[in-house]
Amino acid sequence: MSAAALRQHATTGLILGPLLLFVYLPVAVLVLFSFHEGSVPVPPFEGPSLEWYREMLDDERITDATWNSAIVGLLSSALATLLATLAAWGLARHRVPGRRLLEGLLFMPLAVSYLVIGVGLLVAFSAVGIEKSLVAVGIGHVVLNLPLAFAVVYGQFDPEQARLEQAARDLGASEPQVFLRVTVPLLRPAILGAFLLSLTFSWDEFVVAFLLSAFDPTLPVVIWGMLRTGLNPQTNAAGTLVFLVSVVAGIVFELAVWRRGRRERLG
Amino acid sequence: MSASAELRLERVSKRYDGVTAVDDVSFAVPPGSYVVLLGPSGSGKTTVLSMLGGFTSPTEGRVFIGADDVTAMPPALRPTATVFQDYALFPHLSVAGNVGFGLSVRGMAKRAIAGRVDEALRLVGLDGFGPRAIGATSGGQRQRIALARALVTEPALLLLDEPLGALDLRLRRQMQDELRRIQRSQARTFVHVTHDQEEAMAIADLVVIMNRGRIEDMGPPDRVYERPRTRFSANFLGESTVLEGTVAKAADGRLAVDTPCGRLVVEGNRARGDSVAIALRPEAVRFGVAGPGEQALGVLRITGQVFQGSFLRVTGTGASGFTLLAKVAPHTVPASSDPAPIAVRDSGLILLED
Numbered sequence: 001m002s003a004a005a006l007r008q009h010a011t012t013g014l015i016l017g018p019l020l021l022f023v024y025l026p027v028a029v030l031v032l033f034s035f036h037e038g039s040v041p042v043p044p045f046e047g048p049s050l051e052w053y054r055e056m057l058d059d060e061r062i063t064d065a066t067w068n069s070a071i072v073g074l075l076s077s078a079l080a081t082l083l084a085t086l087a088a089w090g091l092a093r094h095r096v097p098g099r100r101l102l103e104g105l106l107f108m109p110l111a112v113s114y115l116v117i118g119v120g121l122l123v124a125f126s127a128v129g130i131e132k133s134l135v136a137v138g139i140g141h142v143v144l145n146l147p148l149a150f151a152v153v154y155g156q157f158d159p160e161q162a163r164l165e166q167a168a169r170d171l172g173a174s175e176p177q178v179f180l181r182v183t184v185p186l187l188r189p190a191i192l193g194a195f196l197l198s199l200t201f202s203w204d205e206f207v208v209a210f211l212l213s214a215f216d217p218t219l220p221v222v223i224w225g226m227l228r229t230g231l232n233p234q235t236n237a238a239g240t241l242v243f244l245v246s247v248v249a250g251i252v253f254e255l256a257v258w259r260r261g262r263r264e265r266l267g
Numbered sequence: 268m269s270a271s272a273e274l275r276l277e278r279v280s281k282r283y284d285g286v287t288a289v290d291d292v293s294f295a296v297p298p299g300s301y302v303v304l305l306g307p308s309g310s311g312k313t314t315v316l317s318m319l320g321g322f323t324s325p326t327e328g329r330v331f332i333g334a335d336d337v338t339a340m341p342p343a344l345r346p347t348a349t350v351f352q353d354y355a356l357f358p359h360l361s362v363a364g365n366v367g368f369g370l371s372v373r374g375m376a377k378r379a380i381a382g383r384v385d386e387a388l389r390l391v392g393l394d395g396f397g398p399r400a401i402g403a404t405s406g407g408q409r410q411r412i413a414l415a416r417a418l419v420t421e422p423a424l425l426l427l428d429e430p431l432g433a434l435d436l437r438l439r440r441q442m443q444d445e446l447r448r449i450q451r452s453q454a455r456t457f458v459h460v461t462h463d464q465e466e467a468m469a470i471a472d473l474v475v476i477m478n479r480g481r482i483e484d485m486g487p488p489d490r491v492y493e494r495p496r497t498r499f500s501a502n503f504l505g506e507s508t509v510l511e512g513t514v515a516k517a518a519d520g521r522l523a524v525d526t527p528c529g530r531l532v533v534e535g536n537r538a539r540g541d542s543v544a545i546a547l548r549p550e551a552v553r554f555g556v557a558g559p560g561e562q563a564l565g566v567l568r569i570t571g572q573v574f575q576g577s578f579l580r581v582t583g584t585g586a587s588g589f590t591l592l593a594k595v596a597p598h599t600v601p602a603s604s605d606p607a608p609i610a611v612r613d614s615g616l617i618l619l620e621d
Contacts, residue, residue, distance in 0.1 A: 167355035169342045170320060171369035171420060181372070185359040 027243060034236035052233040062238055065222040068134055069203055072218055076141035077149075077198035083142070084149035085191055089183065092157035093165075103154075109147045117143060118211040125212070132214035140208040145201055149194035156190040189256045196253040200246045273298050274319070274424055274456060279328030280480075281314050288314040289325070290480035296473060299454040301447065303467040306477035307503070312460045313428060315477070319458060320426050321345045332423055348417035349426040353433075354409045356401050362388070362412055363397030369420035387415040390449060407438050418449070425450075427459040431466065443469050464504050468492060476500045493548070493614070497621050501546035508547040508591045509619070514539050522618065527589035528564040535618035544619040549580075551615020552593035554600060554607050562613060566606035567591060583609075 035048035056062050087106060091099055109117065121140050122132075130136055161183070168182045184191070206220040213221055219242055226235045274296040281289040289311040296302050304312040317323040318330060321342035329338045337345055348369065356365050366387050367380040375383075388396055391411040396404070404412065410430060417425055427446075431439045447470050450457045461467055467474050468488045475485040476499070483503075484496040495501035498509055512526035514537050522535050524543055533545055547564075557563040567583035570590075579600060581593045586606070593609070601607040 163351065163353070163355045164357060166322060166342070167349070167351060167357075168368065168372070170322075170347070170349045171372065171416065172343050173368075173372040174343060177372050181368075182357060186357075188359075 030236050031240050031243065033233055034240040036233045036236070039232070052237040055234050056237045056241070059234070061222050061225075062219070062234075065217055065219040066241070068213075068216050069219040072134060072138045072141060072209075073199050073202040076138045076202050077145060077195050079138075080142045080145040080149045080198050081153075081191060081195040084146055084194060085153050085187065087150055088154040088157055089179070092154065093162075106150045107147055109143065110151070114144065114205070114207040118208040121208065122211050132212055134213065134216045134218075136212040137209045137218060140212050141198075141202040141205060144205065144208060145198035148201065149198050152194040152197060153187060153190045156187050161186055192256045193253050196249045196256065200249045200253075203245055203249070204242050273331075273333060274302075274458070275331040276315070277329045277331070279315070279318060279325045279330065281311075281318065281323060282326045287480050289318070292328075292477075292480070292482055294475060294482065294485060296456060296458075298456060300456055300472045301450050301470055302456070302458045302473045302475060303471035304458065304460045304475050304477060305462070305464060305467040305471075305503075306483075307462055309479075310477040311480035312462075312475075312477045314480075316349075316426050316428055316458060316460045319424065320347050320349050346423035347426055348420045348422035348424075349428065350410075350413045350417050350430045352428045352430070354413040356409055356412060356416070358401050360401070361397065362393070362399045362401065362404065365401065365412055366397075366415045366419055368416060373420075383419055384415075387419040390418065390452075391415045392445070406433055407442070410434060410442060414446075414449070418453070418455075423456065425455055425457045427457060429460055429462070431461070431463075439466070440469075446470060468504075476503065478503070494617055495546055495619065498544060498546075498619055501617070501619060506549055506592055507617075508549065508589075510545045510547055510589070512543055512545060514541045514543055527587040528585060528591075531562055531564075531616055532613070533616045533618045537618075544621070546617040546619055547591065547611060548615040548617070549592045549594040550578075551612040552591070552609055553595055553611075554609055556608050557610035560613055561610040562616065564591070564609045564611055567593075567609045568606040569600070569604070572600065 032045060034052060035050070037046040037049040037051065090096060091102060096102060118140065121136070121143065125132070125136055125139075130139075164186065165178050165182055168178045173181065204220055205218075206224060209218045210221050210224065217225070219238065223235060223238050223242070226232065226238070276292055276294055279289060279292045280287065292311070292315060304315055306312045314323060318325050319332075321337070321340060321344075325338060329336055331337065332346055357368065360368065363381070363384050367384045370380045370383055384397060385394075388394055391414050393408060393411050393415065396408070396412075401409070401412070410433070414430070430446075431442050434442060443466060446457070446459070459470065471488050473485065474488050474491050476483045476491060478499045484491050484500045491500060492504050495504060495507065501507040501509060510526040510528060510531070512524035512531070514522050515525050515530065516523040517537055517539050520534060520536055522533055522537055522543070524531050524533060524545060526545060528547075531545060535543075537543055552564070554567075565585050565587075567585055569581055569583045571582040573580040574597065575594075578594045579597050581595060581600060582590060583593070584590055591609075
């Protein structure tokens with residue numbers, strides 16, 4: 001390796017090292033001290049121990065909240081993805097009056113703060129008589145994730161896909177056959193990606209869940225409640241659980257996107 | 268579904284926002300013909316094909332396949348199948364899944380589909396490729412898969428949109444022969460779009476030459492090549508020299524025309540004094556003094572020669588300043604740079620209509 005290349009590598013390391021440290025050190029500390037033996041998560045580290053995980057699994061607040069989060073995440077993501085796919089299909093393949101405006105309206109919530117959306121939903125729900133509940137949180141998460149899921153799926157309706165649909169019609173496929181046998185299979189990575197992305201966002205979403213839940217809080221809301229009574233390795237364990245699920249969903253999402261990329265290169 | 272059908276276009280036009288892509292095109296094709304729509308890009312040939320497949324609807328005119336008026340019929344219901352320029356194979360299906368798609372959407376039983384798919388793959392020389400992924404096939408193989416996928420539906424009309432454009436020269440020649448063989452063996456009507464005049468000559472029963480949305484000429488390849496009807500087809504098919512002239516004498520279906528090459532005699536009926544154009548086929552020209560069945564073109568000073576294997580492509584200037592193109596055997600070009608006499612066979616002089 002030449003001196004110049006070596007210098008370049010060193011410079012890259014000097015910038016990238018601290019950056020990665022800055023991003024991942026807090027997470028690493030959180031995970032590390034979830035295995036702490038003492039009752040206060042401060043250095044020096046003692047352990048490792050699974051004590052706090054056992055405590056967490058015995059704590060009904062956390063297990064209930066985990067279920068709540070899972071149900072809200074799965075259902076709201078499924079609904080957001082379904083609505084987003086149909087919206088994308090409709091806008092991409094049919095002459096819709098005011099298409100540009102509709103696209104804008106569908107994308108715009110991405111730029112609006114969760115707090116504004118949450119407060120808006122709170123006001124709207126109380127006006128129409130929807131109680132603060134898990135259902136309300138679920139509806140809130142559909143509102144939050146629909147634009148995201150729409151953006152992911154809509155991007156896949158390219159001219160190449162339109163040509164394949166045309167080829168299917170040419171071979172005698174009816175419109176439902178075109179949709180189910182060509183459009184959806186080709187969109188599968190994007191649909192899966194949109195679902196997983198929605199799931200991770202819903203899973204650790206706090207603001208809207210906090211504003212719209214009452215007696216059945218989701219996991220982030222419960223963790224926030226636990227933090228108010230002081231630091232405790234059990235909170236770290238719960239945080240690690242949240243983190244772990246997000247990481248798994250993230251990896252599956254990456255794989256879905258990677259597979260899509262491979263398919264496109266071959267095609 | 269009939270194995271073959273007559274195709275007929277009646278005064279078909281297509282306009283997009285004031286731009287005329289196809290302008291009053293009519294033609295009829297006998298069953299079982301290999302038709303090539305030939306023209307430069309923007310000539311409207313692809314739009315015609317698209318209107319046959321049902322992807323574009325004509326602004327005016329009607330399209331018939333067999334006895335049926337299909338002008339308003341959607342692609343899924345038409346007895347047509349298309350081999351797309353980029354093949355448009357389904358990347359999520361195997362080779363067999365692609366080829367069987369048209370049968371599967373018609374509700375044919377799986378077992379029957381498998382048999383037909385194998386048969387179609389054998390026809391295009393891809394025996395045993397069924398289980399492969401599309402990604403694991405080459406460009407030439409994809410071309411064949413697209414062909415098998417279209418043929419397996421037994422279309423009355425097979426439409427091919429520049430199907431060989433993406434293949435290298437050798438593969439293209441090979442596929443031309445195969446397309447021709449398959450079309451003969453099935454006695455099906457093929458409509459093939461290309462801008463490659465050699466390809467058109469090699470495979471067509473009927474060549475339709477298009478330019479600026481209109482038909483310039485149509486007929487069997489030898490006729491449209493040897494007896495071009497218009498200036499455009501004379502140039503587009505084999506680089507003729509076009510000589511402008513005036514009719515000096517007209518009698519018995521023959522004209523004596525005064526041209527920059529001197530007085531030439533061509534077949535045709537015009538009045539004395541008419542301005543006419545004569546195409547001069549480059550292959551009909553040779554160096555030497557005119558003999559029987561030939562006419563003298565004066566003397567030519569050679570300005571350029573390109574060796575093209577079996578012939579030399581010679582450009583030269585005549586005494587009166589006209590330029591002329593000749594394709595001659597390599598050893599027949601005079602060695603000296605002095606202007607040399609040249610002659611043309613009578614059959615190499617064609618009176619053009621425009």
